[in-house]
Amino acid sequence: MVRVGGYRRISDDDTGTGDGVRTQGEDVDDLAAGHGWDVVPYEDNDLSAFKRNVRRPDFERMLKDLKAGVIDGITALDLDRLIRQPRDLERIIDIYETSKRKLVFDTCTASYDLTTPEGRFMARLFVNIANKSSADTSRRIKRHQLDKAKRGEEGGGPAPFGWSPDDKSKLWPQESTPLRKAIDDFLSNKRIATIAREWEAAGIVSRTTGKPFSQTNFSRLLTRPRNCGLRVHQGEIMRDEEGSYVRGVWEPICTVEEWEAICAVFENRRQPGKDTATKYLLSGITRCGSCGEKMRGQKRKDGKHTYVCVANKPGACGKVSVVGEQTDDLIRQLVWRDADNSVKASAMPPTQWPDQAQLDAVESDIANLRTQWKAKEVSSSTFVFMIGELESQQTQLRHARALFTAEAATAANGTVNLRDAWKGMEIEQQRRVVRHTLSAVLIHPARKGLRFDPLRVEPLIKK
Numbered sequence: 001m002v003r004v005g006g007y008r009r010i011s012d013d014d015t016g017t018g019d020g021v022r023t024q025g026e027d028v029d030d031l032a033a034g035h036g037w038d039v040v041p042y043e044d045n046d047l048s049a050f051k052r053n054v055r056r057p058d059f060e061r062m063l064k065d066l067k068a069g070v071i072d073g074i075t076a077l078d079l080d081r082l083i084r085q086p087r088d089l090e091r092i093i094d095i096y097e098t099s100k101r102k103l104v105f106d107t108c109t110a111s112y113d114l115t116t117p118e119g120r121f122m123a124r125l126f127v128n129i130a131n132k133s134s135a136d137t138s139r140r141i142k143r144h145q146l147d148k149a150k151r152g153e154e155g156g157g158p159a160p161f162g163w164s165p166d167d168k169s170k171l172w173p174q175e176s177t178p179l180r181k182a183i184d185d186f187l188s189n190k191r192i193a194t195i196a197r198e199w200e201a202a203g204i205v206s207r208t209t210g211k212p213f214s215q216t217n218f219s220r221l222l223t224r225p226r227n228c229g230l231r232v233h234q235g236e237i238m239r240d241e242e243g244s245y246v247r248g249v250w251e252p253i254c255t256v257e258e259w260e261a262i263c264a265v266f267e268n269r270r271q272p273g274k275d276t277a278t279k280y281l282l283s284g285i286t287r288c289g290s291c292g293e294k295m296r297g298q299k300r301k302d303g304k305h306t307y308v309c310v311a312n313k314p315g316a317c318g319k320v321s322v323v324g325e326q327t328d329d330l331i332r333q334l335v336w337r338d339a340d341n342s343v344k345a346s347a348m349p350p351t352q353w354p355d356q357a358q359l360d361a362v363e364s365d366i367a368n369l370r371t372q373w374k375a376k377e378v379s380s381s382t383f384v385f386m387i388g389e390l391e392s393q394q395t396q397l398r399h400a401r402a403l404f405t406a407e408a409a410t411a412a413n414g415t416v417n418l419r420d421a422w423k424g425m426e427i428e429q430q431r432r433v434v435r436h437t438l439s440a441v442l443i444h445p446a447r448k449g450l451r452f453d454p455l456r457v458e459p460l461i462k463k
């Protein structure tokens, strides 16, 4: 009795319920019965043979059995179900050519006799054509996915944490509510470790691992662009032709501003002190009492810092400096006292970022410039130069807005004692708080003989 392997495979484009495998199976059984062969079933469900890295366990098992003499041949619905990669066919042909036994081969749709050179030639030709059409399909699918991303539609895969397993466009309160609260807490300077512990205590776990979130995974969760409705494709946040974000079709958990604020905080943590302008509490806030220019923080050899008037622009005298530490301390005390008073008076700081109109203007300039360039109204070199300028302004403004939002969230939770919160705050947030209270700190020229004279420091309090 001849025993053949009856191979069935259902691919991605079938229904995925297994029905396809069963139908193929019946056809293969009929074919084998016609030859008088016994069928040993092999089936790989829901896999695409075209993806090189996808292994088909039953296909591999069948080849092994064929080599070992467990079966005497192979049948399948068609060659396409059996093989998509030319090298799969070569492996099968190799077994047929080297076997000392008499092997059989057949498919329901076309007959290829792999035991003869003509049959092998026809099979190779067919597989090459099928392989090409599969590559075309793959390209078409990629194109289709990009189009979907451009429209802000969902990609494949299960619902991400926070959204309903039944409908990815809808928030799932049992996950989205704690996540929303975590975003508020984080923007109010609560530490990641603390929030992660609270989640663990509340039994909130990752849907994929079933385990509590590690700090790293928690950080990833907070910085997902999806949270504020931005669509990511192949690792890139999608933008439209005007350079604006493409909005996803799902309900967002937070605003773009909040998401940017979260990312800004993480960015600053990763690169502490990268920007010298924001390294010290009062850089750019202190002003020279002699010439009125902004003073810059500078690191001294002993590791401490000084605020200096740098004569690097017209009008700057370059003659005044003051020790940083004591000045910072003085201003800190002042700001804390002011915060105590304002909490008592329950005065709320503005929640609307004041420079939004400026950012809107820059973004509309960018859009106009692109339009003009496309219409060939400006040269490419002008375009490249101007777009660089505008985008750098846009980045700075967005960054400023992000920090403002973070600070506004801090201030909104006004019950937090500023003294207690101060240590856990990022330097940018501390500077925001200072700027909220003071318009500048005037540093008057030094009088001889005094190392630090608090009388030289004149805070200009905002009205």
Ligand SMILES: [Zn+2]
Pocket (backbone or CB within 6 Å): 288, 289, 290, 291, 292, 293, 309, 316, 317, 318, 319, 320
């Ligand atoms: Zn000066």
